[in-house]
Amino acid sequence: MRTAIKLVIALGTVVVLTVGGFAAYIAWSFAQSSIDTVGKVDFDRPLVIPPLAESTVDPSGVRTFDLTMQAGESDLGRGAPTPTWGFNGSFLGPTLRATRGEQVRVNVTSRLGETSTVHWHGMHLPASMDGGPRQPIQPGGRWSPHWTIDQPAATLWYHPHPHGETAKHVYRGLAGMFLLDDANDVALPKTYGVDDFPIMVQDKAFDGNQLDESHGLFQSTGILGDTVLVNGTPGAFLQATTERVRLRVLNGSNARVYRFHFDDNRRYAVVASDGGLLPRPVLTDELLLSPGERAEIVVDVRPGDRTVLQSAPPTGDGNRFTGGSDRLDILELRGATTLAPSPPLPSELAPAPDLADDVIGATRSISLSGTRTNFGKMDMGRVDIVSTLDTTESWTVTNADGQVHNFHIHDVQFQVIRYAGGPPPAVLAGWKDTVLIPNGASVELRMRFTDFADTQSPYMFHCHLLRHEDEGLMGQFVVARPGETADRIEVSDHADHGAGAAAEKRTTRHTH
Ligand code: C2O
Numbered sequence: 001m002r003t004a005i006k007l008v009i010a011l012g013t014v015v016v017l018t019v020g021g022f023a024a025y026i027a028w029s030f031a032q033s034s035i036d037t038v039g040k041v042d043f044d045r046p047l048v049i050p051p052l053a054e055s056t057v058d059p060s061g062v063r064t065f066d067l068t069m070q071a072g073e074s075d076l077g078r079g080a081p082t083p084t085w086g087f088n089g090s091f092l093g094p095t096l097r098a099t100r101g102e103q104v105r106v107n108v109t110s111r112l113g114e115t116s117t118v119h120w121h122g123m124h125l126p127a128s129m130d131g132g133p134r135q136p137i138q139p140g141g142r143w144s145p146h147w148t149i150d151q152p153a154a155t156l157w158y159h160p161h162p163h164g165e166t167a168k169h170v171y172r173g174l175a176g177m178f179l180l181d182d183a184n185d186v187a188l189p190k191t192y193g194v195d196d197f198p199i200m201v202q203d204k205a206f207d208g209n210q211l212d213e214s215h216g217l218f219q220s221t222g223i224l225g226d227t228v229l230v231n232g233t234p235g236a237f238l239q240a241t242t243e244r245v246r247l248r249v250l251n252g253s254n255a256r257v258y259r260f261h262f263d264d265n266r267r268y269a270v271v272a273s274d275g276g277l278l279p280r281p282v283l284t285d286e287l288l289l290s291p292g293e294r295a296e297i298v299v300d301v302r303p304g305d306r307t308v309l310q311s312a313p314p315t316g317d318g319n320r321f322t323g324g325s326d327r328l329d330i331l332e333l334r335g336a337t338t339l340a341p342s343p344p345l346p347s348e349l350a351p352a353p354d355l356a357d358d359v360i361g362a363t364r365s366i367s368l369s370g371t372r373t374n375f376g377k378m379d380m381g382r383v384d385i386v387s388t389l390d391t392t393e394s395w396t397v398t399n400a401d402g403q404v405h406n407f408h409i410h411d412v413q414f415q416v417i418r419y420a421g422g423p424p425p426a427v428l429a430g431w432k433d434t435v436l437i438p439n440g441a442s443v444e445l446r447m448r449f450t451d452f453a454d455t456q457s458p459y460m461f462h463c464h465l466l467r468h469e470d471e472g473l474m475g476q477f478v479v480a481r482p483g484e485t486a487d488r489i490e491v492s493d494h495a496d497h498g499a500g501a502a503a504e505k506r507t508t509r510h511t512h
C-alpha cells in the first residue's frame, strides 16, 4: 500500500515537473524569440569591403577566376576567433565582376571536409554550369564551369547549394557577390569601394565565440540571429566621401526578412532589383528584402551625417518565431565633412520587363507549404516541370500555409505580373529572380526560357529560406526543345549524396 502511494506521488511529481518544464521552455522560447538591438550596437568597426577578385584574360578572351573553399577563423567581434568558412579566405568571398558579352570561367577548388557546390544566383547560364545540387565538388575536388555573360548589368551573388546542406554552408560563411556590368552607361555612382558598395547583410547567432547552428523548437524558418554582420563586419560603419552613395544590398541571411529603413526615416532611391536596373528610381523610406533578394539603393549624404540603417518588424504578422517582431541596428552611414560631388539621379534607368503581352506557352501553379511544394518534397530523381525552349510561361506561386516563404528560380529573371491580388509595387517592376510570397497570397510571375536546353540537367526552383529549401521545399525543372520530355532522372545512391553528377542516368522520351 505504502509503496503504491509512493509510486503515485512519484509519478505525479514526474508529470508536474514535465508539464512545468515544458511550460517553462515555452515561456523561455517566447522571451528569447523577440530581438531588439536598436540603440544597442556600437558602430566601431569600419565596414570591410570584399576585394574584387583577381582574374586573368587569355588570348581567346576568356576571363578566369579562381575560388578556393576553405575553413578558417574570423574576428566576428566575439573576443576570440570564430571558426568559419570562406572563399579565398576565412569568411565570405571576393567580389567577382564581369561585363556582358564576356566569356568567364571559374576554377572552384574545395579544401572543405565535405561535399559542396557553388551556385551563381541570378545568372542566365547552362544548367550544367549552374552549381546546383547536381554539380557537387568533392573534398579536394575542382569544378570549372564556364559560360558567356548575357544579361543586363546586375548585382548577383554566389553561394553553395549542396542537397540538404545549403543552410549550414552559407551560414558558416560561404557567400560572395558577382557584379555584372554592361554598356548601358547610366549616371549612377559606380566606383567600387568609393561610392558604390557591396552591402551583404547576414544575421548570426553565437554560442560564445562559435556560430550557433541550432534553432529553437518553434523556429521552423531556421536560424535567426541577434548579431547582424555586413560584409562580415559586426557593428560596421561606412564613411561616405561623396554626395551620394550606391549601396548594393544583398540579403544573404538564412531565414531573416528585413524591412530596411534609416533611423531618421530619410528617403532613398531604389534603382535596381535582382536582375538589374529598374525602369526608373523609386523613392521610398523602407524596403522589404527576403533571403536571396538584392536591391541597389542610392542614398543622399550630408556633410557630417550620421544615420543608422535599421530593420523594422518585416512581415506585419508580429510572429516572434519567424523574426516578425524583431528590430535591428545594421550599419551606420557617416558623411565626411566635405563631400565630393556625385551625378544627379537619372529619371530613366532601363527598359522595363516586357513579357506581359507574350503568348503564354504554359501556365503553372506552384504552392509552397511547410517543407514541400505541390509536387512533394524535393526529389533529385524527379523532374517536376518541363519547360520549352523559347517560350514564355506564367507561374502562379502561392504561399499555402501562411508561413514565411519566398520563391527563387534558377536560370531566368522573371517579371512580376500580379502581387497578392494587385499590380506589383514599383520596387518589383524590374527583373527579379527571388520574391517574397506574402502569407496566404499568390504572386503571378512570367519568365522566358532561352538559349539553353538540356533534358539531362535540371535547374532548381525553391524557397530561399534555407532550412525550408534543405528540408524539401524545392523542385526541379528542365528546359527542353519542342517535342522533348524528361520525366525521371535516375540518381544513383552516390549522386543522391551529392557525390557524382557523372553517375546520373536519365530517362528521356521523345514525343512526336
Ligand atoms: Cu540562391 Cu537555388 O539559390
Ligand code: CU
Residues within 6 Å of the ligand: 368, 404, 405, 406, 463, 464, 465, 468, 469, 473
Ligand atoms: Cu519557405
